[in-house]
Amino acid sequence: MTEGDGDPRRGPDKEGEVVVAYLGPRATYSHQAALSLFPPSPTIVHKPVPTIPSVFSAVQSGAVNYGIVPFENSTNGSVVFTLDLFADRERRNPDVVVCGEGYVRVRHCLVGHPNPATTTERTENVNEERKQHNPADLSDLAHITTLYTHPQVWTQCTRFLSLLSSSSTSETIDRIDTSSTSRAAELVAHDPSRCSAAICNALAAQTFGLPILRQDIQDDEGNETRFFVLRRRDAPASLPASSPYSASTSSQIPTQPQTQSQTQEEEDDDDDKDWKTLVSFTIEHHHPGSLAQCLAVFERHAINLTSINTRPSGEGRWNYVFFVECWGRRRRTRGGEEGAGLEGGGKGEEEGPVDRALRELDGMCRGWRWLGSWRSNASG
Numbered sequence: 001m002t003e004g005d006g007d008p009r010r011g012p013d014k015e016g017e018v019v020v021a022y023l024g025p026r027a028t029y030s031h032q033a034a035l036s037l038f039p040p041s042p043t044i045v046h047k048p049v050p051t052i053p054s055v056f057s058a059v060q061s062g063a064v065n066y067g068i069v070p071f072e073n074s075t076n077g078s079v080v081f082t083l084d085l086f087a088d089r090e091r092r093n094p095d096v097v098v099c100g101e102g103y104v105r106v107r108h109c110l111v112g113h114p115n116p117a118t119t120t121e122r123t124e125n126v127n128e129e130r131k132q133h134n135p136a137d138l139s140d141l142a143h144i145t146t147l148y149t150h151p152q153v154w155t156q157c158t159r160f161l162s163l164l165s166s167s168s169t170s171e172t173i174d175r176i177d178t179s180s181t182s183r184a185a186e187l188v189a190h191d192p193s194r195c196s197a198a199i200c201n202a203l204a205a206q207t208f209g210l211p212i213l214r215q216d217i218q219d220d221e222g223n224e225t226r227f228f229v230l231r232r233r234d235a236p237a238s239l240p241a242s243s244p245y246s247a248s249t250s251s252q253i254p255t256q257p258q259t260q261s262q263t264q265e266e267e268d269d270d271d272d273k274d275w276k277t278l279v280s281f282t283i284e285h286h287h288p289g290s291l292a293q294c295l296a297v298f299e300r301h302a303i304n305l306t307s308i309n310t311r312p313s314g315e316g317r318w319n320y321v322f323f324v325e326c327w328g329r330r331r332r333t334r335g336g337e338e339g340a341g342l343e344g345g346g347k348g349e350e351e352g353p354v355d356r357a358l359r360e361l362d363g364m365c366r367g368w369r370w371l372g373s374w375r376s377n378a379s380g
């Protein structure tokens with residue numbers, strides 16, 4: 001594996017090189033997603049960038065081939081930073097689409113400098129025993145006055161954080177948001193007061209030379225985050241063959257014998273099963289039923305929705321962009337502008353249910369955007 005230098009303007013230098021941007025610095029959960037979706041090889045460059053917006057802009061500008069962004073967490077839901085970048089109110093990332101997904105187990109640790117008042121060689125053993133026998137005993141963490149982590153993390157660790165607050169000797173423990181969990185560890189490693197701690201993963205603790213004070217502090221043992229792989233819409237639609245999740249390495253979709261009662265939509269659906277699509281649209285808010293009519297389009301084409309999200313559209317108060325994720329894939333992706341008439345078809349690709357649904361949606365909403373279709377990699 002080669003590590004990039006963190007400059008989002010640095011693009012693919014060598015022919016055949018595939019550059020994958022992720023939220024850095026090293027060891028973030030996004031980095032872990034990047035490593036599992038694009039396993040290290042001489043042609044893969046994993047490139048840390050400082051923020052989630054910089055992952056989008058590196059993909060949009062073509063500085064990198066792919067970008068990895070968190071989309072939702074099993075404990076606390078949607079990653080609003082990512083949704084806002086897809087909502088793209090300022091039209092900064094019009095060409096960014098999703099082309100893959102991956103899941104990462106999220107096991108948080110509290111990392112930081114040990115409490116000098118309770119840390120001698122002898123007391124360390126006592127502390128260890130105390131932690132094992134009574135996990136609620138946090139008296140060795142009484143020196144912590146400031147916590148750093150990514151904003152998505154606080155509500156994944158509510159139980160531990162309330163225990164920590166109630167056993168703290170300081171009046172309040174300040175919580176400071178950071179751009180990523182590894183950045184939190186980096187800040188704590190350089191904190192001369194040694195009274196701060198970060199919530200991050202075990203690899204980040206090791207990377208920044210910090211002891212792990214508590215392990216597995218997330219509320220849910222099975223805590224997991226789903227990440228998207230981004231590409232430019234004019235780049236190849238699939239992940240490189242080296243990715244374990246590329247279409248060429250996934251099991252082929254079995255061809256089902258057509259039964260007499262199978263409709264055209266059901267037949268198309270078989271071809272596109274295992275694929276997911278993300279679409280955003282805006283509606284006329286003052287028309288009763290306009291959202292229901294847009295959603296009914298998917299039902300008419302027998303398309304199962306898997307999630308719905310909203311974000312403020314930025315066009316007046318209480319107006320929203322709706323995000324619909326559904327099973328199936330868009331087959332026709334070339335040509336004109338989204339939401340202002342329909343696009344031309346990809347060569348040799350017949351329309352499928354998603355194409356037909358988008359055609360209908362076009363006449364029903366104010367504006368819409370296809371945000372990508374990809375082969376699902378659901379963790380079950």
Ligand SMILES: O=C(O)C(=O)C[C@]1(C(=O)O)C=C[C@@H](O)C=C1
Pocket residue numbers: 023027028029030031070073079106150152153179180181182225
């Ligand atoms: O900060 C990181 O390590 C990230 O990769 C970001 C992120 C997120 O934004 O959801 C990813 C997974 C966890 O849910 C917490 C933080």
